[in-house]
Each structure stands twice: as structure tokens, then as C-alpha cells.
Amino acid sequence: MYYSPLMPAPSTKDRIITAAQELFGEQGYPATSLREITARADVNLAAVNYHFGSKENLLHEIVRHCLKPLNEERMRGLDQLEIASRESGTPLALRDVIHAFLEPAVRLFSSTIKEALPCMMARLHHELTPGLEDLMNQIISPVVARFVASVQLTLPEHKPKEIILRGHFMMGSLLHLMDTSPDFMYKLSGGLVDLNDSEYLLDQLVDFCTAGFRNA
Amino acid sequence: MYYSPLMPAPSTKDRIITAAQELFGEQGYPATSLREITARADVNLAAVNYHFGSKENLLHEIVRHCLKPLNEERMRGLDQLEIASRESGTPLALRDVIHAFLEPAVRLFSSTIKEALPCMMARLHHELTPGLEDLMNQIISPVVARFVASVQLTLPEHKPKEIILRGHFMMGSLLHLMDTSPDFMYKLSGGLVDLNDSEYLLDQLVDFCTAGFRNA
């Protein structure tokens, strides 16, 4: 790798973020030490506390940084669906709405950084310290509201309460999927289910959730 | 509390298990220190390593101890459903099968020890060290196999692969539900969804999953 004025060498802060992202994803947040992170990033131990204040604050910054583009893409997808529906005069399809919510996450899950980022995000939902809980709520709330509104358009007779709860079920399925190692699923299914086949997974998950939303 | 020959005072080992169960549920496994556990159990710090070998081994023992009765109850429920179906000549109903799998877990979730045990079990799925992964696989494999077989009876045209994957989705929804604090859901839903209403939750979850299984 060569660096230039156009492609500068990563700063200390960026190197820390990159290393932490990888290690949190591989081992989880609590099991990863600052000494591992700073060793991989080739920076001094104290640099983390200087740039981020604490280990937990480093995590928060990474979460914000990762979830923002994902949720923006979800928003764009839902916008486009509603625009296309209005222009063509065809009603919004429930399956498309659910696909627009799940597809960006599953694609991220199956990307080259699979080992790190998405697993980390899935685990975060289950390592919620009080501070993280507020952060997640703040990040996810607008997307959930936007998603629920779109689903409501396709299921006008459903109560908002039911749609929100089913959205929570859907999120659970997605997170559990992202947090399960292919090896574990291989053993559990006797070799039948391959978690690396993300196209199939997305298709099945969208089917499952669409049917689940419809029946209420 | 009075102790007698019939109701002996809890042993050191039992006091450790009780204290650890509570604390793991309240704070999660990694955030709980052995010093907290031994202080609450009023035993010496070294007693944990003497009786269990390590902190992780203590966790494994607790997991085994908690999941065994839950899974046995699931097995009994599925057995009874199949017996009743055979005796009455009515075909097995998919919704009943799913209910038999989910109900014991949701009931445990809503019991008095809600603050501790079920949250801990849900979190465990996302704090999988290699050793824990093997243990979980060993514990839930027979129940999954039993459940998949029952579902297959009600949906003979579905591929086993699809049933297993949908079972995984269902498990994700259940675990996410058990691991979400009522406060978090209250904020996220604008006060609409109350996670303390476990009867409603079970009903909705069973509906969601039944519809999801059927459509494949």
C-alpha cells in the first residue's frame, strides 16, 4: 500500500477504529482488550483513552459510524418504493417493504468484512450497557418509525402495536442469523443449512417475515 | 428463613450458583466479577475455582442446570400433542407444535425470576465462546431435531432445510424478545408495547412464527 496527499496514511484515530472493529467482531466487545487493539493498530496504549475517552466510548463511535450508512440505505429504499408506488399507481407491496429493510443488512453480513462488522453489530444488541441502550434507541428509532409507517400502508387494518411487535420479532431473526457462525449451523442442521448462501437466507427470511406480518 | 434436616442450609456450591445466576442475569456474564459473586454468596473468593474450576465452567454448569428442565418440558409437550393427535385421529396442528416449543420459554421469561435466568439464557446465545458453542449445540440439538420432526408432520411438503432455517428465525425472535428490557421497548414503541404482558407476547409470537413456517 502506497500513501500520497490524495490517499493519506491512516491517522492514529483511524487505525484504532479499524483494529477495534475487527477485534470486536471476532471476539466480542468484553473479550477484547485495549492492549490487543493498540497492538494491532500499532499505536500506544494510552492513545485510545486520549482519542476516545474510554473503551466504551470507542465502541459507541464505531456503532454510530457503522449503523448510519446502513440505516440511510434503508430509508432510501423505502422512499423509492413509495415513490414508485405513487407514480405507477400500484399499491405498496408488503414483501418489498420488508425486503428493503432486511436486504442492506444481509448484504453487509455477506460482504468481505463479514468476520467483523456485522457480527459485532448483532452482538451489541446483547451487550447493552445503559449508555449503549440509549444510543441504539436513538439510532434505530427513526428507521423503525419509517418502516412501521410503510408496513401500515400495506396492512391498513393492523394495529400499530402489532406491527411494532412483529418488527421486533423480525429484528430478532435478523440479528440471530447474523450472530450465528456457519459452523454452528452446519452442525445443528446436520450439514443441510449453509449460512454462507446469503441470497438464499435473505429470500427465506423475507418470506418468513412477510407471512408473519400478514397474519395478525 | 429457618433450616432443618429436611430443608438444609444451602451449601457453598449452591450459594455460589444462586448468586451467579442472579448476577449473570442482571449484568451479563462478562460484566460480573467473581468477587461480586462470592461477596453475594458470602463465600471465599477461591471457593469458585475449587468447586467449578473456572468462571466459565461455573457458567456452563448453570446453563446445563437451567436449560435441562425447559427442554424436557418442550419434549413432553410435543409428545403429548402427538399422542393426542393419534388417539383422536385429528391431524397435528402446526400452531400447537409451535406453541409447545415457545410456551415454556415465555412462561419462564415471565416468572418471578425474570430479572435473572431467562435474560441470562438469551444473552448467552450472543456470548458464545468456543466451549459454550459446543455446549449449546449439545443441549439444543435433540430438542431442535424433535421439533423439526413434529413440524414436518404438519407440513409434509416442506424441505427439512427450510424448516430448520425457519426454526432458527423463530429462535432469534424468542431470544431477542427475552433479552429486550421493557423500558427499551416502551421507548421504542412510544408506549404502545408492554413487554410485561407475556400472554399477549406469546400469542403474537406464536401467530407470527406459525404464519412464517406455513409460507415456504
Add this chain to the structure above:
DNA sequence: GTCTATACTCCGATAGAC
């Protein structure tokens, strides 16, 4: 067999020199 006291290593965090 049980339990205790204690020590060892590693962790996150911080103060202060440069």
C-alpha cells in the same frame, strides 16, 4: 474434602513528562 489467605498476571484508566 473444604475452605482460606495470598500472590501472580492482565485489564482499563490516568497523571505527567516530552
Add this chain to the structure above:
DNA sequence: GTCTATCGGAGTATAGAC
């Protein structure tokens, strides 16, 4: 901004008391 030194607390191991 960066580095060294150091702190209190974590999990663990073990020698020895009962």
C-alpha cells in the same frame, strides 16, 4: 499528540489450615 509509569481491580493458581 504521544509516551512511560503506575494504579486499583479483574480472573486464576496454590500452599496450607481445618
